[in-house]
Amino acid sequence: MTVENAPSWLEDLNPQQQEAVTAELGPVLVLAGPGSGKTRVLTYRAAYLIYELGVPPFHILAVTFTNKAANEMRERIAELLGGTPRGLTVGTFHSICARFLRRDGDVIGIPSNFVIYDDNDQIGVIKAVLKELDLDEKLYPPRRISNFISRAKNELLTPDMVRARIHREEIFRRVYERYQEKLREAHALDFDDLIMEVVRLFREHDDVLEKYQRRYQHVLVDEFQDTNTAQYEFVKILGKSHRQVFVVGDEDQSIYRFRGADFRNVLRFRKDFPEAKLVLLEQNYRSTGHILAAANAIISKNSSRTPKQLFTQRGEGTKIRLREAYDETEEADFVANEIIRLTGEGYRFGDIAVMYRTNAQSRALEEAFLRHEIPYQLVGATRFYARREVKDVLAYLRLIHNPSDDISFLRIVNVPARGIGAKTVGVLQRWARDAGLAILPALRLVAAGSDSIEPPPLRRRAMDAVLSFARTIEELREESDGMPVPELITALLEKVKYKDYILKDDSEESKERWNNVLELVNVASTILVGPDEDPLTAFLERVSLVSDVDNLRESENGVTLLTLHAAKGLEFPVVFIVGLEDGLLPHSRSIDEPDEMEEERRLFYVGITRAKDLLYLLHTFRRTRYGSSDLSMPSRFLSEIPKDVVENYSPGSYGRSGPGARRSSRNWPFEPLGGSKRSSGGPIPRFYAGQRVRHPKFGVGTVVSVVEKNGDQEVRVAFAGKGIKLFLAKLANLEAV
């Protein structure tokens, strides 16, 4: 098949896109810049295989990283072909692997009703292990250990394969070992296991591997630069026999290093599939010229990349609007006011996104939006599924589904309170462990009067409470078989009197909690269950594997608030990026590591390239972090943007020229925003406690305290009748009297 006789529906692709879509069978690597039609190429390729080459959809596997991307791909393919092709598999790495394991995991000892442990569950298991091994959480922080374990698993390393170089790593390794046993006992897998275990399944069982290779003769992968070693291996093994592997990615948008992603998998791919056809997509259909120029300038500073030069035919467009606000409150206010102004120009709220480096930054924005009555939707942050009440209900469901799930057992054994305290729980844990069983299954044996197990050493009262709890779960389990999940949730809420527990006072917070529980019932009723799936299994799996962006409703007319990470793959006519300060972007944790710095730069690049028409870049003069306010420096990345694509922007109605307008910094190539009165330069006065000073507005006062900060002084001055005011020596026009 060549481009010349391509069917008409390929005509809306540019030559490079066509080249990729109609590439001969065999491995294909598409390196696609932002906005160059990456997803389009992927969906057209799938459609092309089916429609032109007559490949049965059954033989196609398309893999993405988020459910949202998977759904989009499925829909777009359906649009092209006029209906969803039967048997086509589209899903995330995690959901696909979970499915494989439910079906075939038994040969490597994975029960088909396994639960998926999330982050918090993992920490819970690690803490339990630390207690068991009598290790101090202070010395061996669970968070670190979980990262350690995750990193190992992403590299496909089992505990015995991890080589510890220092004592501490050896401890981590042992915790990993015991952690893994505990997961197995609980019939649980964590996120990383889903991938790693499938790879193990494929490696250890040729027959299973061959079955999947025969089924999936075409493998398509989106966002290939985000794969970690385990995911790469998954793709490689599956494609080994037929080599029909079509991957699309962009090294410049690799922003998940911290969770094991390695964009060098692109290079590895070229080595493992040397015959791979390489296609570069450089034409950008999204952004205007100025925005693209900034993006190109930023990313070209990175050393490890395949040079690409994006171009657009959209014209130069509006210059980038750069602004400094005094602090995060003013920054948010500026964004809000500007959004209102833009809606007057015909933009809709839904056209606009505000992006930031850390979730904590969303707060100031939310507050401003509430004040200005701007509708918004927040992606991520305090996620619905992380809410306590939601997790409680899910723990009940998980325990019903899988009685060995000790983490869920521990979570709810005393929720609502039923007189089973920490001591009792401790006894139960030790007792079950010695018996080599999970807690609930062990209790079941006791309840059944089995003589294969000694009852736990508990007092009568505690024992009764525990057995009653076990019976409750057992009854729910019996009643629930095959029951639709919403009904099951309702039944269990009733049975354990969860509503009374949540609504024990009638605060707003309680009501909101209860609403969340009801929302969960609602979610359960919207989940699609396949014909051969158990409803509860399906529900729990969908819920475990949702990502933040999955919940983004594009149809809704609200401003989108999201992290730069969550923004990847999206586009908006108007984008605000806030908090462009050293320490935030680039993040302070990355500044002394060159590789990390390159990743921060890519993150900025991803943000910039989300914008179609208007891009606003904001930073503050001072920012409150961890409760205290510090002076901030503009992000060093800002100085990498060519000056001629930036407009120093100050909208008419909002022309404040606060202290932030003045700055002398080598980071700072841009003209200050107008209005500065204070002459720059000249010696900055030094102050000391007890000194008498004069302020132009407050008059004469006494210095109460002086704190040295970032080369400046924070001066507290008491004024008679006006209280104590805080100033920065460099800015406030304080003079010694």
Added chain:
DNA sequence: GTGGCCCCTGTTTTT
């Protein structure tokens, strides 16, 4: 065993 208070600490990004 429960609930409340206080201190302390650790603060990135997430399937």
Added chain:
DNA sequence: CAGGGGCCAC
């Protein structure tokens, strides 16, 4: 600033 752990009083 906020979540968690430790400690205390019921």
